[in-house]
Amino acid sequence: xxxxxxxxxxQILAAGRSMTxxxxxxxxxxxxxxxxQDLGLGLRLIHYSNTAGTTGKGEVPDGYSVSRANTDDxxxxxxxxxxxxTSVYFCASSELPGGRTDTQYFGPGTRLTVx
Amino acid sequence: GQNIDQPxxxxxxxxxxxQINCTYQTSGFNGxxxxxxxxxxxxxxxxxxxxxxxxxxxxxxxxxxxxxxxxYLLLKELQMKDSASYLCAVRDSNYQLIWGAGTKxxxxx
Numbered sequence: 001x002x003x004x005x006x007x008x009x010x011q012i013l014a015a016g017r018s019m020t021x022x023x024x025x026x027x028x029x030x031x032x033x034x035x036x037q038d039l040g041l042g043l044r045l046i047h048y049s050n051t052a053g054t055t056g057k058g059e060v061p062d063g064y065s066v067s068r069a070n071t072d073d074x075x076x077x078x079x080x081x082x083x084x085x086t087s088v089y090f091c092a093s094s095e096l097p098g099g100r101t102d103t104q105y106f107g108p109g110t111r112l113t114v115x
Numbered sequence: 116g117q118n119i120d121q122p123x124x125x126x127x128x129x130x131x132x133x134q135i136n137c138t139y140q141t142s143g144f145n146g147x148x149x150x151x152x153x154x155x156x157x158x159x160x161x162x163x164x165x166x167x168x169x170x171x172x173x174x175x176x177x178x179x180x181x182x183x184x185x186x187y188l189l190l191k192e193l194q195m196k197d198s199a200s201y202l203c204a205v206r207d208s209n210y211q212l213i214w215g216a217g218t219k220x221x222x223x224x
Contacts (some may be wrong), residue, residue, distance in 0.1 A: 040216055041216055042119060042202070042204075042213070042214030042215050042216045042217065043158070043202070043204075043212075043214040044214070045211060045212070048211070058211070090157060090158070102206075102210075103148070103160050103163065104148075104160070104212065105160070106157035106158050106159070107157060108156070108157050109156075109157055
């Protein structure tokens with residue numbers, strides 16, 4: 001089982017350009033999440049989706065958008081990238097959001113540099 | 116505001132025991148998680164506590180005191196492969212995870 005895959009592994013992007021980070025899971029999990037991880041800071045939630053067809057804003061949603069057309073895919077789009085969006089982006093999924101033992105499983109990450 | 120505090124870095128010796136502390140102040144509490152993250156890799160789940168007390172899982176144990184807003188991760192019989200960052204996360208009243216910045220654990224032979 002692949003679990004969660006992310007693409008690309010890394011990317012250098014010019015400021016002002018748009019980009020979509022891809023995330024696919026094959027565990028049939030209901031919930032999916034996008035985080036960014038920056039040095040010295042904890043993981044910060046960008047957007048989440050508790051089930052296909054619904055999305056919600058996390059702690060740092062500005063400059064990002066998501067969609068959840070089906071259970072497996074949860075792409076993250078940067079409409080017009082800025083240097084402060086340079087970060088490592090992790091996609092995660094969990095079986096049942098809010099469930100007692102709900103555990104998040106992470107993809108390998110995308111390292112994005114915006115110049 | 117919500118806050119998770121962990122030491123930035125700790126050093127320990129191979130074969131020894133180390134305790135990594137985590138204190139939290141969050142809006143609500145619905146469980147505390149510990150994750151391990153090797154450099155350049157994704158976080159992986161280690162343990163979950165929602166009731167007070169100690170949860171043991173092999174060489175790793177995790178303790179929770181909800182009244183004190185405190186948890187620790189105990190690693191026994193340290194191995195070189197345990198060199199990693201250890202992340203503490205609390206699930207708040209909205210069932211979202213609030214993450215600490217992580218503790219980098221360095222193991223010396």
